[in-house]
Amino acid sequence: MSDKTPNGTNKRKKPTPSPTPRPGVQLWVLAGLLVFMFGVMFVSNINQPAKINQQKFEQMLAAGDVGKITLVNEKEVDLSLTPAALAKSQYATELVRKSPFGVSGDAHFYFPIVDAKLFQENLDQLQKATPLPQRLALNIESREGLSDFIGKWGLLALLVVGFIFMMKRMGGAGGPGGQIFSIGKSRAALFEGGDKVKITFKDVAGLEEAKEEVQEIVEFLKNPSKFTVLGGKIPKGALLVGPPGTGKTLLAKAVAGEADVPFFSLSGSDFVEMFVGVGAARVRDLFKQAKAKAPCIIFIDEIDAVGRSRSKGNMPGGNDERENTLNSLLVEMDGFGTDSGVIILAATNRPDTLDSALLRPGRFDRQISIDKPDINGRTQIFQVHLKPLTLGPDVDARKLSAQTPGFAGAEIANVCNEAALIAARRDKKFITNQDFTDAIDRVIGGLEKKNKIISPSEKRIVAYHEAGHAIVGWFLEHCDPLVKVSIVPRGVAALGYAQYLPKEQFLYNTEQLIDEMCMALGGRAAEELVFGKISTGALSDLERITKMAYSIVTMYGMNSKLGNVSYYDSKGQNEYGFSKPYSEATSQMIDEEVRTIIEQAYVRTKELLNERRHELEVIAKELLEKEVLLQDDLERLVGKRPYGGQTNYQAHMAGTDRSETAGELINEHAGTTIGSDLPDLHLPGLDTGNGPSEAAAPSGSAVAGV
Numbered sequence: 001m002s003d004k005t006p007n008g009t010n011k012r013k014k015p016t017p018s019p020t021p022r023p024g025v026q027l028w029v030l031a032g033l034l035v036f037m038f039g040v041m042f043v044s045n046i047n048q049p050a051k052i053n054q055q056k057f058e059q060m061l062a063a064g065d066v067g068k069i070t071l072v073n074e075k076e077v078d079l080s081l082t083p084a085a086l087a088k089s090q091y092a093t094e095l096v097r098k099s100p101f102g103v104s105g106d107a108h109f110y111f112p113i114v115d116a117k118l119f120q121e122n123l124d125q126l127q128k129a130t131p132l133p134q135r136l137a138l139n140i141e142s143r144e145g146l147s148d149f150i151g152k153w154g155l156l157a158l159l160v161v162g163f164i165f166m167m168k169r170m171g172g173a174g175g176p177g178g179q180i181f182s183i184g185k186s187r188a189a190l191f192e193g194g195d196k197v198k199i200t201f202k203d204v205a206g207l208e209e210a211k212e213e214v215q216e217i218v219e220f221l222k223n224p225s226k227f228t229v230l231g232g233k234i235p236k237g238a239l240l241v242g243p244p245g246t247g248k249t250l251l252a253k254a255v256a257g258e259a260d261v262p263f264f265s266l267s268g269s270d271f272v273e274m275f276v277g278v279g280a281a282r283v284r285d286l287f288k289q290a291k292a293k294a295p296c297i298i299f300i301d302e303i304d305a306v307g308r309s310r311s312k313g314n315m316p317g318g319n320d321e322r323e324n325t326l327n328s329l330l331v332e333m334d335g336f337g338t339d340s341g342v343i344i345l346a347a348t349n350r351p352d353t354l355d356s357a358l359l360r361p362g363r364f365d366r367q368i369s370i371d372k373p374d375i376n377g378r379t380q381i382f383q384v385h386l387k388p389l390t391l392g393p394d395v396d397a398r399k400l401s402a403q404t405p406g407f408a409g410a411e412i413a414n415v416c417n418e419a420a421l422i423a424a425r426r427d428k429k430f431i432t433n434q435d436f437t438d439a440i441d442r443v444i445g446g447l448e449k450k451n452k453i454i455s456p457s458e459k460r461i462v463a464y465h466e467a468g469h470a471i472v473g474w475f476l477e478h479c480d481p482l483v484k485v486s487i488v489p490r491g492v493a494a495l496g497y498a499q500y501l502p503k504e505q506f507l508y509n510t511e512q513l514i515d516e517m518c519m520a521l522g523g524r525a526a527e528e529l530v531f532g533k534i535s536t537g538a539l540s541d542l543e544r545i546t547k548m549a550y551s552i553v554t555m556y557g558m559n560s561k562l563g564n565v566s567y568y569d570s571k572g573q574n575e576y577g578f579s580k581p582y583s584e585a586t587s588q589m590i591d592e593e594v595r596t597i598i599e600q601a602y603v604r605t606k607e608l609l610n611e612r613r614h615e616l617e618v619i620a621k622e623l624l625e626k627e628v629l630l631q632d633d634l635e636r637l638v639g640k641r642p643y644g645g646q647t648n649y650q651a652h653m654a655g656t657d658r659s660e661t662a663g664e665l666i667n668e669h670a671g672t673t674i675g676s677d678l679p680d681l682h683l684p685g686l687d688t689g690n691g692p693s694e695a696a697a698p699s700g701s702a703v704a705g706v
């Protein structure tokens with residue numbers, strides 16, 4: 001996405017980490033510490049006694065200059081001079097050097113000794129030997145010398161400095177100046193004032209229902225009294241639910257932009273830190289800041305990072321920190337009134353994993369679902385993202401949207417940007433349709449591997465494999481018709497791919513599922529039929545088929561032997577309390593049934609391909625020659641598909657879907673699956689509305705192996 005998109009939303013970029021508090025605090029502390037340490041060193045240097053040796057001491061003692069002898073810490077001897085001695089010139093230089101202020105009152109000399117006892121005996125003998133006016137007593141003191149002081153506190157200071165440094169490193173991103181004082185502060189990026197969100201609803205294409213739902217929130221933020229006057233209650237939070245890249249962040253920003261209020265944006269994972277209690281502190285801080293800026297919006301992306309359900313089976317203490325964070329989020333949400341003007345929007349693509357407490361009334365009691373756009377939605381999104389580009393006359397948003405079934409908004413934005421880059425690389429003055437086509441291929445399948453060397457025999461296998469998929473899909477009633485099949489190697493793993501137009505459908509019956517399985521098996525069956533041997537190329541097909549078969553038996557209760565049971569655990573909480581809620585005998589039966597289903601599908605697929613052997617050959621030969629075939633080519637080569645009238649797709653291309661009923665045509669075809677990317681069989685249940693996560697709309701960006 002170029003930065004010049006109309007909505008300019010690069011949500012990964014956090015413009016203002018503004019609420020980070022007074023970044024300089026810890027710097028001041030550091031500076032203070034340093035000044036203090038230098039001060040101590042300076043002062044101690046002034047008052048340091050001059051060092052002498054034993055011999056000099058004996059001379060001084062003999063001369064009667066020593067006024068006082070002190071044994072300090074049994075390690076050194078400190079000498080004070082007599083007043084008379086202070087006047088002597090021989091000590092003057094010493095004293096002046098030591099005392100810049102000319103203070104000479106209690107000048108000291110010292111010398112180190114090895115053994116205190118020995119020194120005492122020595123001193124006694126020395127004094128006896130010398131005729132002195134009076135015998136000096138030995139004072140014994142234990143003193144905390146300045147050097148000791150520095151040694152001790154310096155070490156501590158060093159530790160403190162080191163600690164600050166470490167916290168800084170660990171805290172990661174954030175404001176300037178480290179984290180030790182801001183670790184419990186929220187990491188939300190705040191958009192207000194100059195940085196204010198400028199995105200409005202017109203930057204959000206499609207998503208009409210969702211916009212209508214959030215419109216109410218906008219109204220409330222603009223004019224709260226209108227609602228509260230009647231005693232009504234505005235929801236405190238709404239959950240935006242949908243697959244990645246569908247514009248959840250964009251919509252949340254648009255709400256802020258429309259209502260012209262500050263926008264706090266952060267991700268659920270921003271709460272998570274290695275220290276216990278930090279997450280909770282950040283939640284509290286976030287709400288404190290938000291209340292100060294009310295009316296405003298808090299947007300929490302990927303709330304599942306903190307909001308995952310507090311499962312029973314947890315090890316004690318296992319996820320305490322996350323639970324604390326979640327609890328404090330719940331408490332904060334309960335703690336402010338609906339009239340406080342703070343509205344929380346959160347985004348997730350796994351609403352089923354969220355803790356049910358989060359979804360209770362008074363919290364995120366509204367779920368706004370944001371789905372992948374249908375063909376009309378995609379047209380509108382293309383229109384938004386095409387606007388800033390310099391386009392050739394042959395670029396048409398409708399055509400592009402027909403070529404991109406299953407794409408989410410983010411992918412469309414990506415296609416537009418790619419196309420611009422490709423055109424620039426080709427030194428063009430404007431972007432043409434060809435650039436877009438190449439960009440779409442690139443987004444779907446990764447880079448075209450022009451120089452990837454495939455032996456002719458391998459290429460033949462790939463061609464027949466893909467042709468097998470295409471033929472089976474064409475002649476089975478419940479399969480999705482093909483859009484495009486290609487044997488141009490792309491990306492890391494894909495040697496070829498086939499792209500289909502799936503029905504937008506939420507409930508599947510057994511026949512439909514079996515047909516889909518047959519289509520996935522078409523590749524391998526064709527290989528076996530044509531070459532008499534099979535290759536590893538069917539890996540991803542088989543993976544999908546196996547998953548489908550297991551879901552038929554264990555999740556959807558569609559197998560007559562096992563009956564209407566489902567071992568699906570929607571909450572992922574292992575509610576049965578043991579790993580497998582069925583017996584050994586049952587698991588054997590499951591395995592057998594799965595194998596039977598797949599075997600039957602395989603036999604059926606081979607039969608079909610045998611019947612259509614001629615068509616298979618035609619398609620494969622054409623593929624080898626042209627490498628890419630589109631739906632029209634297929635029609636030309638093997639005739640019209642025997643099933644289905646005009647699809648939504650065809651209607652769209654013919655321009656007849658602009659009628660009032662456009663919205664109702666949705667049941668036909670829209671969206672895509674690529675590489676026989678069959679519906680994941682994670683279909684929402686009918687009655688919970690909160691089914692398994694991967695919605696029915698199959699993902700458009702997967703690429704099958706061969």
Ligand SMILES: Nc1ncnc2c1ncn2[C@@H]1O[C@H](COP(=O)(O)OP(=O)(O)OP(=O)(O)O)[C@@H](O)[C@H]1O
Binds near residue numbers: 009010349
């Ligand atoms: N309906 C739309 N209209 C216009 N642009 C869109 C739309 N949906 C997505 N986009 C584009 O895709 C980009 C990414 O969308 P966004 O970040 O809002 O997705 P998301 O649903 O929040 O994704 P995720 O789940 O990964 O956080 C947007 O910045 C925008 O450019």
Ligand SMILES: [Zn+2]
Binds near residue numbers: 469523706
């Ligand atoms: Zn395949």
